[in-house]
Amino acid sequence: MDQPLPTQVKEAIVRCLRLPLAPQDIADDVPLFGDGLGLDSIDALELVLELERLFGVKISDEQLGRRVLRSVSAIVELIEQTKGRAPAAQG
Amino acid sequence: MRDHVVVTGAGCLSSLGIGADTFVDELLAGHTGIAPVTRFSTEGCRSHSAALIRDFEPARYIDPLKLRRIDEVGRLALAACRLATEDARLPTGTDQVGVALGSATAGLHSTISHLHSLATTGPATVPALGFSNTIGNAAASLCAIEFGLRGPNLTLGQKQASALAAIVFAVGLLRQGRVAAFLCGGVDDIEEHFFRVHDRFRVLSPADGQQEASRPFHAQRNGFVLGTGAHIVAIETAAAAARRGVAPYGEILGIAATSSACEPHAWPAGPDGIARAMRGALDDAGVAASEVSVVFAAANSTRQLDWVEALALEQVFGPCAVPVVSIKGAIGESGAAGAASLMAALVCLRRGTLPPSLGCTPQDPACRVDVSPSARPARGRIALVNATADGGAQYCLVVRALPAGEVECKARVAL
Numbered sequence: 001m002d003q004p005l006p007t008q009v010k011e012a013i014v015r016c017l018r019l020p021l022a023p024q025d026i027a028d029d030v031p032l033f034g035d036g037l038g039l040d041s042i043d044a045l046e047l048v049l050e051l052e053r054l055f056g057v058k059i060s061d062e063q064l065g066r067r068v069l070r071s072v073s074a075i076v077e078l079i080e081q082t083k084g085r086a087p088a089a090q091g
Numbered sequence: 092m093r094d095h096v097v098v099t100g101a102g103c104l105s106s107l108g109i110g111a112d113t114f115v116d117e118l119l120a121g122h123t124g125i126a127p128v129t130r131f132s133t134e135g136c137r138s139h140s141a142a143l144i145r146d147f148e149p150a151r152y153i154d155p156l157k158l159r160r161i162d163e164v165g166r167l168a169l170a171a172c173r174l175a176t177e178d179a180r181l182p183t184g185t186d187q188v189g190v191a192l193g194s195a196t197a198g199l200h201s202t203i204s205h206l207h208s209l210a211t212t213g214p215a216t217v218p219a220l221g222f223s224n225t226i227g228n229a230a231a232s233l234c235a236i237e238f239g240l241r242g243p244n245l246t247l248g249q250k251q252a253s254a255l256a257a258i259v260f261a262v263g264l265l266r267q268g269r270v271a272a273f274l275c276g277g278v279d280d281i282e283e284h285f286f287r288v289h290d291r292f293r294v295l296s297p298a299d300g301q302q303e304a305s306r307p308f309h310a311q312r313n314g315f316v317l318g319t320g321a322h323i324v325a326i327e328t329a330a331a332a333a334r335r336g337v338a339p340y341g342e343i344l345g346i347a348a349t350s351s352a353c354e355p356h357a358w359p360a361g362p363d364g365i366a367r368a369m370r371g372a373l374d375d376a377g378v379a380a381s382e383v384s385v386v387f388a389a390a391n392s393t394r395q396l397d398w399v400e401a402l403a404l405e406q407v408f409g410p411c412a413v414p415v416v417s418i419k420g421a422i423g424e425s426g427a428a429g430a431a432s433l434m435a436a437l438v439c440l441r442r443g444t445l446p447p448s449l450g451c452t453p454q455d456p457a458c459r460v461d462v463s464p465s466a467r468p469a470r471g472r473i474a475l476v477n478a479t480a481d482g483g484a485q486y487c488l489v490v491r492a493l494p495a496g497e498v499e500c501k502a503r504v505a506l
Contacts, residue, residue, distance in 0.1 A: 017220065018159035038156050046219040053216070 005076050013072070016050040017043050028073045044069055055079045096265050097332050097339035100179025100325030101434050102171035106142035106318060106422055110174070114431070115438040118446040119466050123421045125305060125316050131283035136290040137297035141281060142318035142423035160220050161233060162201045163280040168192055168230035169237055171321035172274050176238060179325035180337060187271040189242030191261040192231040193253030195426035196279045197246050201225045203284055230278060242270040251391070253277050253426030254322060255478035255486035258433065259346045265328055272327035277427030280319045289317060292356070296392060305424070306450030307390035307417035308397050308458045315391040318423025322430035341437040341492040344473070345376025351483030358395040358481050362403035365479060368487040369407045372475065376489035380408050383489070384471030385445055387432035389479040390417040391424040392450070396479060401458035410459040417462070420449030429478030433488060436474035440492035445469045
């Protein structure tokens with residue numbers, strides 16, 4: 001059975017960014033960039049590619065990126081919105 | 092009058108241990124950093140040994156969040172620059188300090204990793220995270236970012252002569268007064284493919300039916316052993332060091348660079364390029380050959396290089412006229428080896444003892460040089476340091492060691 005979506009996102013973040021953390025160490029609402037987890041623009045690029053690959057979400061511009069990559073919760077929200085728009089056969 | 096350049100700090104990560112003093116202690120004790128390779132498989136190779144850095148724990152020097160995206164050479168460069176900066180008490184966050192790295196393997200590990208991803212899963216999954224490490228200057232850039240060093244920043248790849256190439260370049264800029272100080276030297280690490288390519292090209296000392304060993308000037312030497320290391324020195328003008336009240340390890344009196352313009356992977360056919368570099372560095376230093384206490388040779392256990400360097404030494408100094416040391420019997424061959432020799436020269440002369448040239452006996456009668464398999468007393472404080480790359484690049488330094496605590500250059504600067 002699939003893990004809850006927030007857990008999947010946290011696992012993806014830790015794995016693709018090779019973070020020295022366990023997925024459960026990342027709180028849902030902790031800021032991913034700056035003073036929170038300390039990620040930067042190169043991490044953002046990697047994360048955008050990984051989220052697209054795993055969850056089919058398109059983060060096509062910087063403004064959307066800033067909003068969505070704010071936290072795990074914000075990423076989960078976008079994934080759920082994307083799933084909601086997708087045809088049932090693919091969901 | 093031209094300002095003198097002095098060495099005020101040393102950062103050393105080597106197959107003989109961490110820190111310049113440990114490195115020299117081990118050299119003088121006659122220990123070797125060469126051992127059977129266990130980090131990766133050498134199955135099917137003719138050679139199975141290398142001198143790999145030992146006791147290096149990257150997390151002691153680099154924040155874990157940064158560490159995850161810095162490859163092997165970058166980690167070594169950052170750690171060695173940190174050690175050299177601390178040793179010299181060099182200011183950070185300044186426009187007046189540059190970084191000049193010499194490396195034959197900068198970007199190698201990340202490039203191999205990216206090619207592997209590309210070949211196995213295609214371009215869509217090639218990780219972005221480590222991509223910047225594939226750039227040859229990534230390690231030097233990371234050092235600049237980490238310590239806020241906004242002076243000139245570059246990496247020179249000149250194979251086995253890389254480290255001295257970087258130091259010679261940095262000395263030139265310091266003499267022109269472009270900046271106050273440089274972190275410079277050599278950083279190299281190896282991985283399986285790099286080792287296997289050298290093995291396939293048959294340049295390494297082989298084990299199959301022969302003795303696999305690094306034996307500079309030995310009668311039966313049969314190739315070099317790959318080494319690794321990060322040897323970074325902090326250099327600055329004597330005036331800058333005196334202002335900061337830092338006691339230098341020694342002065343860099345003379346520099347020279349030449350080329351033998353030989354074929355891409357060949358050692359020089361004759362001694363002229365090496366002899367010209369040594370004469371050039373002595374002229375630049377204003378030092379007579381008879382004043383040199385020791386030569387730290389480039390000789391690396393290959394038939395050709397050891398022989399032509401011996402001929403060049405004979406041309407410049409006369410047969411067996413100056414004590415010669417090659418530390419490559421202990422640390423193997425790498426792009427960092429020239430900077431390792433520089434550090435060894437300054438610290439050993441300060442201590443008054445020359446290190447052994449491991450593996451040099453029975454000596455090749457065609458190599459008429461004064462080498463010793465044992466440590467021996469040093470007379471005087473001036474050393475000449477050679478580095479030669481296959482392909483023919485040749486660099487030479489003439490240096491003078493200073494006793495611990497002596498800020499001897501002040502008087503000269505005042506002239």
